[in-house]
Amino acid sequence: MKEVPISTCEREFILKAIRDRKRIDGRQTYDYRRLKVSFGMERGCCIVELGDTKVLAQVSGKIEEPKKNRPTEGSIIINLELSPMASPAFEPGRPTESGIEMNRILERNIRDSRAVDTESLCIVAGEKVWSIRADVHVLNDEGNIMDAASIAAITALAHFRRPDVTVMGEEVTIHSPEDRDPVPLSVHHMPVCVTFAFFDQGEFLLVDPNRLEERVMDGRMVVGMNMHREICTLMMSGGMLLVKEQVLRCSQIATVKVAEIIELIQKALDKDAQARQAGEKCGFAESVPANKITTNKKEPTLIDTTAAAQQASQVIQEAGPVDKPMSNMIVQAPGTAQIGEGLVNTWQIDDVDMESEEEEEGRKKSVTNGKEAEATSKPTERKRPVKAVSHADDSGSEEEEKVMLYQGDAEMKSTEDSTALQQPPNSDKPAKKKGKKKKAAQK
Amino acid sequence: MAVHITLPESRKKSAVPDAPKHLVTPGDVITTDTGYMRGHGTYMDDDKLKASLAGVVERVNKLICVQPLKTRYNGEIGDVVVGRVTEVGQRRWRVDVNSRLDAVLMLSAVNLPGGELRRRSAEDELMMREYLQEGDLISAEVQAIFHDGALSLHTRSLKYGKLSQGVMVQVSPSLVKRRKTHFHNLPCGASVILGNNGYVWVSPTINDEKTESSGGYEQDLEPVPSTDREVIARLRNCILALATHKLLLYDTSVLYAYEASRQHQVKDLLQPDIAEKVADDTRQRLQMESG
Numbered sequence: 001m002k003e004v005p006i007s008t009c010e011r012e013f014i015l016k017a018i019r020d021r022k023r024i025d026g027r028q029t030y031d032y033r034r035l036k037v038s039f040g041m042e043r044g045c046c047i048v049e050l051g052d053t054k055v056l057a058q059v060s061g062k063i064e065e066p067k068k069n070r071p072t073e074g075s076i077i078i079n080l081e082l083s084p085m086a087s088p089a090f091e092p093g094r095p096t097e098s099g100i101e102m103n104r105i106l107e108r109n110i111r112d113s114r115a116v117d118t119e120s121l122c123i124v125a126g127e128k129v130w131s132i133r134a135d136v137h138v139l140n141d142e143g144n145i146m147d148a149a150s151i152a153a154i155t156a157l158a159h160f161r162r163p164d165v166t167v168m169g170e171e172v173t174i175h176s177p178e179d180r181d182p183v184p185l186s187v188h189h190m191p192v193c194v195t196f197a198f199f200d201q202g203e204f205l206l207v208d209p210n211r212l213e214e215r216v217m218d219g220r221m222v223v224g225m226n227m228h229r230e231i232c233t234l235m236m237s238g239g240m241l242l243v244k245e246q247v248l249r250c251s252q253i254a255t256v257k258v259a260e261i262i263e264l265i266q267k268a269l270d271k272d273a274q275a276r277q278a279g280e281k282c283g284f285a286e287s288v289p290a291n292k293i294t295t296n297k298k299e300p301t302l303i304d305t306t307a308a309a310q311q312a313s314q315v316i317q318e319a320g321p322v323d324k325p326m327s328n329m330i331v332q333a334p335g336t337a338q339i340g341e342g343l344v345n346t347w348q349i350d351d352v353d354m355e356s357e358e359e360e361e362g363r364k365k366s367v368t369n370g371k372e373a374e375a376t377s378k379p380t381e382r383k384r385p386v387k388a389v390s391h392a393d394d395s396g397s398e399e400e401e402k403v404m405l406y407q408g409d410a411e412m413k414s415t416e417d418s419t420a421l422q423q424p425p426n427s428d429k430p431a432k433k434k435g436k437k438k439k440a441a442q443k
Numbered sequence: 444m445a446v447h448i449t450l451p452e453s454r455k456k457s458a459v460p461d462a463p464k465h466l467v468t469p470g471d472v473i474t475t476d477t478g479y480m481r482g483h484g485t486y487m488d489d490d491k492l493k494a495s496l497a498g499v500v501e502r503v504n505k506l507i508c509v510q511p512l513k514t515r516y517n518g519e520i521g522d523v524v525v526g527r528v529t530e531v532g533q534r535r536w537r538v539d540v541n542s543r544l545d546a547v548l549m550l551s552a553v554n555l556p557g558g559e560l561r562r563r564s565a566e567d568e569l570m571m572r573e574y575l576q577e578g579d580l581i582s583a584e585v586q587a588i589f590h591d592g593a594l595s596l597h598t599r600s601l602k603y604g605k606l607s608q609g610v611m612v613q614v615s616p617s618l619v620k621r622r623k624t625h626f627h628n629l630p631c632g633a634s635v636i637l638g639n640n641g642y643v644w645v646s647p648t649i650n651d652e653k654t655e656s657s658g659g660y661e662q663d664l665e666p667v668p669s670t671d672r673e674v675i676a677r678l679r680n681c682i683l684a685l686a687t688h689k690l691l692l693y694d695t696s697v698l699y700a701y702e703a704s705r706q707h708q709v710k711d712l713l714q715p716d717i718a719e720k721v722a723d724d725t726r727q728r729l730q731m732e733s734g
Contacts, residue, residue, distance in 0.1 A: 005529045005539050007611070008578040 003089040006215050014216050018204050025210060030253055032208045034299075035261065037155055037268040041283035043182065044160030048152040051210060052142035057152035059134045059160040063174070066122070066129040074121025074129040078106045078136065078153055086138040086145075102146055105235055106136070109150055109191045109224040113232035116157055117186040123165050123172060130162060132185065143210035146222055150193035155265050158187045159272070191232040192261050193224045194254040202242050207253065221247070223254040227262050449715065467494040473507060482508025516542045516616040516640035518594040522585045523625040525611065525638035526596070528575050534568055536575050538583070541616060541640045544593040548575075548583060552597035554604070580606040582636055582644065602626060606636075607662035609646030610679045614686035616641035620693040627694040631701050632674045635682075637692055645678045647671040677701060677709045684718035690726060700725045 017024055027033070033051030040046070044059030066073060080103040082090045090096070095103070110116065121130035134156055136149045161182030164175045197209035197217040206213060209220070219238020225231050231251060236242060275282045330338045467473060473485060473492045481487060484496040485507060494500070498511035518524070518540070526538035529545055537545040550571060575581065582603050583596035598604050616639065619625075625637045628648055636644040647667050667675075681700040682692065690696055703724035704712055711717050 002539075002545070005527050005578065007527070007580075011578065 003087075006212070010212075011216050014212060015199060018199050018206065018213075023206065024212065027208075029205070030207045030257070032257065032261075033210070035151070035264060037151065037265060038284060039159055039268070039272045039282065044156050046152050046156040046159055047139075047284065048148045048155065050144060050148040050151075050208070052140060053144060053148045054139040055136060055145065055148040055152045056139055057134055057136045057149075057156035059132060059156045061160075061162045062131045062133065063123065063128050064131040065127065066125075071126040072122045072129075073118040075131045076111050076116055076118065076157075077131065077133045078110060079103070079133065080106055080149055081135065081137045082141075082145075083137065085140075087141040090141075101237065102149065105146060105193065105222055105224070105233055106149055106153055109193060109233045110134075110153060110157070113189075113191050113224070113226070113230075115154060115187060115189055115191050115226075115232075117188060120186045124167060128172060132157070132160070132162070141211065143212075143214050144195050144208050146195050147193050147208065150191070150224065151261060151265065154187070154190045154192065155269070157185055158190065158265075158269060160185055189226040189228060189230075190262050190265065191224050191226045192258050192265075193222050193233065194250075194257050196221045196223070196250050196253075198238070198240055198242070201240050202246055205246070205250070207257065221250055223251055225251070225254050225258045227259065229255050447714065452715070465500040466498070467500055467509060468497045469495055473500055473509075478505065479507045480505050482506045484509030484511060511617075513615060513617060516540060517592075518542060518546070518585045518588055518640070520585050520587065522639040523582065523636070524585060524594075524596065524640045525580065525582050525606070525636055525642035525644050526640070528577055528579045528581065531572055531575070531577060534571075536571070538581065538596060540594065540596075540638075541613070541642060542592075542594065544591065546583075546585075546594035546596050547589075548581070548596045548598070552586060552595070552599065554598060554601070575605060580611060580644070582606055582638070605662060606644055606646065607664060608667055609644055610675055612643040612645065612679050612682050612686075614641050614643060614682065614692065618686055618689065618692050619643070620691045622693055627697075629678070629694065629698055629701070631678070631698070632671060633678055635678065635694070635697060637694075637697075643682055643692070645675050645682070647675065673709060677704060677712065680704070680709060680712035680718075681721065684712060684721050685725065687715075687718060688722035688726075690722055695732075696725055696729060699728045703728070 014024060021029065023029070025033075033053075034049075036049040038047050038049075042058075046057050048055050048057070064075075067075070080095075080099065082095060082099045082102075084090050084092055090099075116132070121132065123129060134153050136153050138145050138149070161184055163177065164180040164183050166173050166175070195208065197206045197213055198204070198219050198221070199206070199217055201218060206217075209217060214220075217238065219236065219240035221236045221242070222233060223231060224233030234247075234251075272282060328339070332338055465473075471494050473494055475491050477490060479492060479502075481492065482501075484494060484498060485492055486495050487493075492507060494509045496509045496511040496514075498509045501508050501510050516524075524540045524546070526540040526546060528536050528548075529539050530537035534550040536548040536550075538548050540546045550567060553574065555567065555574075581598065583598045584600070584603060585594050586597040587595040589595060619637050619639055619641060621639070622637075625639070626634070626649075627637070628634050632648060634646050634649045636646075638644070648671075678697065678701060681704050682697060684704075685692060685696060685700050700721055704721045707717050707721070712721065
């Protein structure tokens with residue numbers, strides 16, 4: 001399936017942003033996206049995530065006959081797979097030109113620079129040698145597959161353990177992993193590729209282009225380098241011309257980036273080695289964070305809190321004096337206390353209306369009160385603020401009904417003013433006040 | 444910067460007024476009666492006629508076919524499409540029209556300045572890039588269909604040609620209703636081209652007099668006033684709201700959606716609940732008109 005062509009205004013927007021030294025995802029010119037290296041249960045299996053670009057590498061070994069002109073050397077094969085899983089633009093079947101190009105860069109980077117010692121892969125000269133194969137699959141293409149693939153390949157090769165082999169005269173014994181611990185490959189150095197994208201005929205460059213930037217770029221340059229500042233690969237493609245200074249500048253930037261990346265790889269390898277030694281669970285299931293649809297996990301960001309403490313003390317100083325706490329609490333019963341009196345109840349309760357019309361002379365209504373109390377205690381707790389004691393004088397003119405809830409005591413006081421019933425009929429809510437209770441036990 | 448966050452909502456059952464008659468999925472048996480002719484989207488298995496697509500079964504006398512609900516655009520002769528030029532080739536341009544294959548616009552099928560009956564010369568071939576480049580948007584009509592399904596377009600009328608200022612909205616091709624005309628000058632102050640391939644072009648009102656002189660390839664790049672821009676933005680959001688709620692797009696529905704959206708701010712129309720409200724209002728109004 002072909003890719004939807006990028007619109008002209010989108011292209012112009014990205015280019016304009018780059019000319020203003022801005023990137024659309026907020027990175028700086030030389031910033032890499034978040035790089036994460038994780039290992040699987042098997043030895044030699046590694047997933048590298050560079051932002052959203054995901055690449056999986058798996059290393060396997062086989063015993064074969066060596067080449068005729070190199071009878072004492074094993075072989076390293078690197079195979080890069082670009083399947084439609086990575087992006088709908090990739091077709092299944094034969095690799096495209098860009099796919100072949102990337103494969104060649106990977107091979108040159110690792111094999112031609114002798115990152116892995118091939119002499120140590122020899123078992124019987126001229127007859128049996130190890131053939132190590134690294135299969136790199138791209139799981140998701142969000143730009144810059146080259147870098148992610150190179151990191152994955154070399155990390156997987158460093159992680160891999162091949163079965164131990166002993167040669168006794170004419171006998172060759174390949175030990176199973178239970179017999180003898182598998183042996184690591186001898187990795188001399190770790191060459192990692194750094195990709196540079198160029199815009200405006202080489203005037204602007206970006207490190208680690210994402211997918212949109214890749215579609216808009218004029219050309220790219222890949223620099224493969226190792227920790228010792230040795231350039232293992234140098235490749236330029238696309239329709240543009242570069243000046244010598246540009247190339248030198250890129251290699252300088254690459255030294256810095258490669259150092260960071262290799263440090264991260266080493267840390268990941270060490271962590272995995274420790275986990276395996278300690279017998280902890282390792283593998284992809286452990287390294288993948290729980291992906292719940294309703295949660296969005298974000299890495300913790302460092303916040304500078306030195307000013308916060310100062311600010312807090314300032315605020316406390318400037319704040320006015322605290323109000324004196326009210327001390328006129330009436331304890332009705334153990335566990336029930338009352339502070340102040342409530343407001344006019346504006347909730348319309350129909351059954352109370354009918355009852356109140358029946359009991360005009362302030363008859364005690366123990367049963368109905370219980371019902372009302374349940375129905376309305378909740379709203380009053382939610383809605384009615386605690387009123388200061390001074391309001392008690394004012395509220396003498398208005399309706400007031402104190403409803404106490406305690407078990408076994410039928411003494412329910414209810415004072416209903418006649419004015420409650422004489423309220424104008426067009427007001428929807430009969431006036432009915434409730435005292436606010438502070439139930440310490442409930443807290 | 445304020446961020447609008449909404450929780451995931453459970454899918455609501457849309458109140459579809461008239462439920463479709465016969466929905467099938469690939470492999471479903473449509474009928475076991477052997478008297479029917481097979482149309483698109485069906486195949487014979489033993490003696491049973493089965494569906495090969497997910498869609499609605501349509502029956503015309505003895506012909507049974509399945510109209511898919513969601514598909515890539517399949518061109519018909521006479522359709523109006525909006526497309527983007529992807530490649531400039533030998534005496535032709537390749538245009539992306541949301542179909543399985545890119546459509547072809549031949550050099551002989553376009554209007555060249557200087558009259559229509561001019562013979563295409565070698566200079567014209569070299570000057571192709573002056574007319575249409577990669578990334579340009581055009582409106583065209585389907586002239587013919589190749590054997591492999593690729594469309595052949597033409598811009599022989601003055602109303603077709605390169606599109607200049609406006610907004611393109613991509614919706615599913617099945618949502619664009621087939622009408623007599625796909626170019627609409629809406630009374631709210633904008634023009635809209637509802638391409639059959641699902642690409643909709645919203646632009647400021649086209650004056651008919653202006654397009655007479657040019658060959659359809661001159662772009663009017665004067666700045667568009669902000670009132671027009673607001674109308675265009677609102678129309679775009681309305682079209683997206685209608686498309687998300689699977690309402691057919693035609694001039695009346697777009698216009699009703701615009702009027703229903705008047706009470707909201709343009710940017711609020713992108714929120715799912717407000718978009719749903721606009722779509723519901725439009726649906727109700729359309730039902731009232733028809734029913």
